[in-house]
Amino acid sequence: xxxxxxxxxxxxxxxxxxxxxxxxxxxxxxxxxxxxxxxxxxxxxxxxxxxxxxxxxxxxxxxxxxxxxxxxxxxxxxxxxxxxxxxxxxxxxxxxxxxxxxxxxxxxxxxxxxxxxxxxxxxxxxxxxxxxxxxxxxxxxxxxxxxxxxxxxxxxxxxxxxxxxxxxxxxxxxxxxxxxxxxxxxxxxxxxxxxxxxxxxxxxxxxxxxxxxxxxxxxxxxxxxxxxxxxxxxxxxxxxxxxxxxxxxxxxxxxxxxxxxxxxxxxxxxxxxxxxxxxxxxxxxxxxxxxxxxxxxxxxxxxxxxxxxxxxxxxxxxxxxxxxxxxxxxxxxxxxxxxxxxxxxxxxxxx
Amino acid sequence: xxxxxxxxxxxxxxxxxxxxxxxxxxxxxxxxxxxxxxxxxxxxxxxxxxxxxxxxxxxxxxxxxxxxxxxxxxxx
Numbered sequence: 303x304x305x306x307x308x309x310x311x312x313x314x315x316x317x318x319x320x321x322x323x324x325x326x327x328x329x330x331x332x333x334x335x336x337x338x339x340x341x342x343x344x345x346x347x348x349x350x351x352x353x354x355x356x357x358x359x360x361x362x363x364x365x366x367x368x369x370x371x372x373x374x375x376x377x378x379x380x381x382x383x384x385x386x387x388x389x390x391x392x393x394x395x396x397x398x399x400x401x402x403x404x405x406x407x408x409x410x411x412x413x414x415x416x417x418x419x420x421x422x423x424x425x426x427x428x429x430x431x432x433x434x435x436x437x438x439x440x441x442x443x444x445x446x447x448x449x450x451x452x453x454x455x456x457x458x459x460x461x462x463x464x465x466x467x468x469x470x471x472x473x474x475x476x477x478x479x480x481x482x483x484x485x486x487x488x489x490x491x492x493x494x495x496x497x498x499x500x501x502x503x504x505x506x507x508x509x510x511x512x513x514x515x516x517x518x519x520x521x522x523x524x525x526x527x528x529x530x531x532x533x534x535x536x537x538x539x540x541x542x543x544x545x546x547x548x549x550x551x552x553x554x555x556x557x558x559x560x561x562x563x564x565x566x567x568x569x570x571x572x573x574x575x576x577x578x579x580x581x582x583x584x585x586x587x588x589x590x591x592x593x594x595x596x597x598x599x600x601x602x603x604x605x606x607x608x609x610x611x612x613x614x615x616x617x618x619x620x621x622x623x624x625x626x627x628x629x630x631x632x633x634x635x636x637x638x639x640x641x642x643x644x645x646x647x648x649x650x651x652x653x
Numbered sequence: 654x655x656x657x658x659x660x661x662x663x664x665x666x667x668x669x670x671x672x673x674x675x676x677x678x679x680x681x682x683x684x685x686x687x688x689x690x691x692x693x694x695x696x697x698x699x700x701x702x703x704x705x706x707x708x709x710x711x712x713x714x715x716x717x718x719x720x721x722x723x724x725x726x727x728x729x
Contacts, residue, residue: 337686344688461687535707538691542698578695 304488304636305555311432312478315374315646316617318471318610319366320351320597322652327464332457333522341464346573350467350598352452359388360398362470362653363446364405369648370472376442378407383434383443384414387427387602389631390450391416402446413440420498421569421630422488423447423602425638428473429486435477445473449601454500456525458516462532465572467598471606474646487552488636489544497536498631502527541575541629545637546582549627552637560585562623563639565613569628570594570604579627602628610650617647657720664696665689675717693719701727 326349327342342348353362363386371378384406386399399414408414413434419426424447431443448470455462502513513527525531553560560566566585568576570593580590591612593604600607605626609617616622621643629635654675662668668683679685694705697719703726705719713719 336684337688340686340688344692533707534687535690535694535710538694539704539706542695543704572691574691574695578699581699 305486305551307483307485307556308429308432308436309483310436310438310477310479310481311484312476312481313473313640313642313645314476315370315474315648316471316606316609317366317370317646317648317651318469318603318607319362319651319653320467320469320607321353321357321362323352323354325350325352330464332463333460337460344574345465346592346594347465347467347598348595350452350464351469353450353468355453357450357653358392358398359390359448359450359468359470360386360392360402360405360446362468363448363472364402364470365651365653366470367406367444367446367472369651370474370646373646373648374474376474379409381408381442381444382412382440383431384408384412385417385427385431385443385445386415387417387419387423387445387447388449389418389420389601390453391418399446419632419634420449420601421571421604422628422632422634422636424605425486425488425626425628425636426634427602428484428638428640429488431475432484435475438477441477443475445475447471447473447606448603451530451599451601454528454530456516456529458522458524459519459529460522461534462525462530465599467600469597469600469603469607471603471610473606482641485552485556485558485639486636487548487555487638489548489634491540491544491633494536494540494633497533497540497633498530500528500530537571537630538575540633541571541635542578544635545627545629546579548635549583549625549637552639556639558623558639560625563589563625564616564622566590566625566627567605567608567613569630570597570608571599571630604628610647614647617642617645619644654717654720657723658716660696660700661693661716664692673716675715675720677716678714679716679719680714697723703727
């Protein structure tokens with residue numbers, strides 16, 4: 303079982319950047335007004351930030367990194383690890399993290415690589431970076447997590463288009479022997495890989511002219527094989543089946559009770575799913591922050607974005623013990639418990 | 654069964670109390686779409702700890718069909 307604790311990693315700061323360009327689901331005329339109202343009420347997405355064409359996840363992450371590095375007053379020459387977690391990279395080849403290393407002016411001694419994960423990506427990236435810091439070879443690290451998801455949804459697919467928003471986030475991590483341990487419980491079930499998929503364009507289904515053909519899938523659902531497709535009910539049931547037990551296993555193994563946790567931050571998949579899990583865990587509403595109303599489902603970046611947008615004061619001024627829970631594409635899911643103590647959180651950036 | 658109908662009525666604002674009967678075809682009583690399907694799945698999971706799949710919903714026609722499914726799964 304991938305249940306483990308890593309010591310020696312201090313979370314020093316978190317920052318996030320969203321595109322200035324805003325789309326409101328009240329203006330999504332592909333569906334009826336009644337459907338729009340039901341979507342906003344139940345799925346919880348009212349507005350979304352949509353990156354203009356050509357703006358990449360790494361652009362947003364780099365924008366978010368600048369004020370964070372300024373506030374921390376870090377010497378860039380000391381940053382020796384850059385992990386970029388995304389499913390929307392700058393190019394098919396080369397690795398986006400290499401480009402970011404240069405653009406951010408990080409030293410050649412910096413280790414930089416991508417991790418290709420979505421919804422659960424923040425927890426996976428955090429575990430990899432914390433593991434390398436624990437090995438004590440590296441003292442300072444940047445974890446970048448984000449996605450431009452709006453590029454790969456079809457406007458005429460009501461099951462995906464109104465859900466997603468774009469974000470780039472950066473988490474600053476450093477080696478500190480006195481830092482409290484970070485606890486993880488990470489899981490995978492690849493048998494559900496088809497539940498969230500872009501079928502064509504990889505090596506399995508090479509892109510052809512047919513990849514661009516629009517097909518009618520269902521009422522209100524038209525897309526090509528280069529668009530994201532989602533089996534909403536399957537993903538919903540997977541989440542309701544796996545996430546609460548995953549969290550309970552982590553709490554039991556660490557001996558930490560939910561009462562001790564200041565906030566539980568869920569991946570912002572949809573309001574209905576988070577509310578159902580909140581009730582299953584008997585959590586009061588004030589312990590569960592939401593960013594989905596303003597920003598939609600922001601893929602792997604949703605945990606750090608929710609922290610920056612909704613726990614800004616608490617993270618800056620108080621010690622916090624947070625339970626983070628993420629789930630989705632893969633299928634991949636997990637939870638982590640982190641402690642922060644008055645960290646750097648620059649204002650949410652709009653670019 | 655009465656309890657189950659009350660729970661459904663509580664979740665769907667458009668549904669006026671008294672309209673939904675055990676023999677009602679749920680696709681006809683209120684506008685059936687994927688969001689409403691998720692609301693029903695979430696309610697059944699919270700109240701009965703039973704999972705309804707997409708297949709279950711396709712095969713079910715009436716409120717009673719769903720209720721029987723829940724009953725069989727609870728007794729298991």
